[in-house]
Amino acid sequence: MSPEMLFGLLWKSLLQTLHMVAVSGLIGSLIGLPIGVFLATSGKDELFPAPKLNYAIGLVVNAARSTPFIIMVVAIIPFTRLLTGTSIGTTAAIVPLTIATVPFFARLVEAAIREIDKGLIEAARAMGATPMQIVFKVLLAEARPAILLAFTMTIVSLIGYSAMVGAVGGGGLGDLGIRYGYQRFMPDVMLAVVIVLIVLVQLVQSAGDALARRFDKRNRKS
Amino acid sequence: MTFPTVAAGADRHERAQAAPPMVTFEAVTKRYGSAAKSFTALDGVDMTVGRGEITGIIGRSGAGKSTLIRLVNGLEKASSGKVIVDGTEVGRLNDAxxxxxxxxVGMIFQHFNLLSSRTAFDNVALPLEIAGLSRAEIKGKVEPLLDLVGLGDKAASYPSELSGGQKQRVGIARALATSPKLLLSDEATSALDPETTQSILALLKQINAELGLTVLLITHEMEVVKTIASHVAVIDQGRIVEQGCTFDVFTAPKHETTRILLSSTLGTSLPEWLRSGLKNEPSAGDRILVRLTFFGATAFQPLTARLVTEIGGDVNILAGAIEEIAGEPFGTLVVSYPAAPEIIDRANRFFAATGLSTEVLGYVA
Structure with a gap:
């Protein structure tokens, strides 16, 4: 394969990966965030006490998280077709990626919020704050660095997951690596794909770390 | 001989009774857990917090003081009984x-509970944002408050850039932001060193005097109550065992818990070597051990020197301290002198004439 051709393939696949990861990461996180907040605040004697609903949602989240991703991709094909009108291609691949993101991000958000000192919630209650004010002014504000790191982790995981959607013709870097590198015995393509992925993950992680650090005021020393 | 301190104490009682109390607890009981496995945190508490006063609740950890203070602003609900704050029964209020x-009702905490993501200014602004004030109104309120607590130059600092004492000052400014009529202090100085504790207590005292704010504080530190509280309640195992003016309670403690709490801070505990040799009945040649308590006018008189000449026997000083309780001097002295009947007789006459309060601790060989 000529270098120009390899570069062309890599570029096309990278764009497909970025497309899938960006769209499913954003939509999945937007849905996952409120679910994570709910999981962290709806236990017994918490802000929005609903222990039964909390338990039920926890079960669904666990079930979704324990289903192997490649099985989920195939299992939800009817749903994907309903939503996008097709079951193959990059757009179709976004549906299972999004569905996998929601419970993953929700659990990370839940953990981030549970880390917050209960004393802050008590202080806000003592000021006369409503539960919603506590969520927005205390919990989300204080957990922001941790949530940014959770989002970074989610994006990095999605880059990995997106390699599997080649199974439904989703394309992307992983698919390129399998089809050319593995099935056509082209180790140079495989190597190029792996290098691009390493650089991509590194960039995402560094950007996420920097952003989280900017919002983290806990360890400032004058 | 009159007792100026006792008179002053009675005077304070009358003042507290004149205005209706800021907080009243009526037969308040709080149980946690199910009926089968319940734990009683508070057991029939009756107590009042006088308007404009600084009232301290003191007790060991687990005595129920945290629960008691949280009933006042409804962070906890009483299982039975009434908590009345400025005429409103807290238990009957709905969420709004x-x-x-x-x-x-402002509240300050042992661990300050400041938001790490907000500057000092924005932490003080939080209760005002919650109350729905505009940015301009908030600015107009927060700046004078930061000046009041001595942090006018730290408005842009984050809590991690402030010392413990400065964090508590931000906490106090935040608690005062909504101009409350009552300030609850939950072990506010327990995480601070002694010097910082004194400066925070001085600030609370100043706020109490300048703004006429009622303060209810809980603590396990006798020092805190002694320094600023005009009234005190001693809590033990969910019950108020003693309450009244700080000076009265501390100079004449009636309950064992009060005595134990006091003995560590007021120089009234006997050294171990002395306690172990103490006998209840004298034998020939023994010495009597007496604790003298000075307060009010007697605290300043040279009574010990006179004691030696009056009783005609040698007087040995074994332990003693002069303290200040709620702004009034209070001294204790443990002395011994020969347990001969005529000497004891002369001593007792002298004590009666000077108004010294005494307690016979025992006899030593």
Missing amino acids: GLRGLRRE
């Missing part, structure tokens, strides 16, 4: 009513 009450 409770939030309204909480805006009139």
Whole structure:
């Protein structure tokens, strides 16, 4: 394969990966965030006490998280077709990626919020704050660095997951690596794909770390 | 001989009774857990917090003081009994009513509970944002408050850039932001070193005097109550075992818990070597051990020197301390002198004439 051709393939696949990861990461996180907040605040004697609903949602989240991703991709094909009108291609691949993101991000958000000192919630209650004010002014504000790191982790995981959607013709870097590198015995393509992925993950992680650090005021020393 | 301190104490009682109390606890009981496995945190508490006063609740950890203070702003609900704050029964308020009450009751905490993501200014602004004030109104309120607590130059600092004492000052400014009529202090100085503790207590005292703010504080530190509280309640195993003016309670403790709490801070505990040799009945040649308590006018008189000449026997000083309780001097002295009947007789006459309060601790060989 000529270098120009390899570069062309890599570029096309990278764009497909970025497309899938960006769209499913954003939509999945937007849905996952409120679910994570709910999981962290709806236990017994918490802000929005609903222990039964909390338990039920926890079960669904666990079930979704324990289903192997490649099985989920195939299992939800009817749903994907309903939503996008097709079951193959990059757009179709976004549906299972999004569905996998929601419970993953929700659990990370839940953990981030549970880390917050209960004393802050008590202080806000003592000021006369409503539960919603506590969520927005205390919990989300204080957990922001941790949530940014959770989002970074989610994006990095999605880059990995997106390699599997080649199974439904989703394309992307992983698919390129399998089809050319593995099935056509082209180790140079495989190597190029792996290098691009390493650089991509590194960039995402560094950007996420920097952003989280900017919002983290806990360890400032004058 | 009169007792100026006792008179002053009675005077304070009358003042507290004149205005209706800020907080009243009526037969308040709080149980946690199910009926089968319940734990009683508070057991029939009756107590009042006088308007404009600084009232301290002291007790060991687990005595129920945290629960008691949280009943006042409804962070906890009483299992039975009434908690009345400025005429409003807290237990009858709905959620909105409770939030309204909480805006009139400030609270400060042992671990400050400041938001790490907000500057000092924005932490003080938080209760005002919650109350729905505009940015301009908030600015007009926060700046004078930061000046009041001595942090005018730290408005842009984050809590991690402030010392413990400065964090508590931000906490106090935040608690005062909504101009409350009552300030609850939950072990506010327990995480601070002694010097910082004194400066925070001085600030609370100043706020109490300048703004006429009622303060209810809980603590396990006798020093805190002694320094600023005009009234005190001693809590033990969910019951108030003693309450009244700080000076009265501390100079004449009636309950064992009060004595134990006091003995560590007021120089009234006997050294171990002395306690172990103490006998209840004298034998020939023994010496009598007496604790003298000075307060009010007697605290300043040279009574010990006179004691030696009056009783005609040698007087040995074994332990003693002069303290200040709620702004009044208070001294204790443990002395021994020969347990001969005529000497004891002369000593007792001298004590009666000078108004010294005494307690016979025992006899030593």
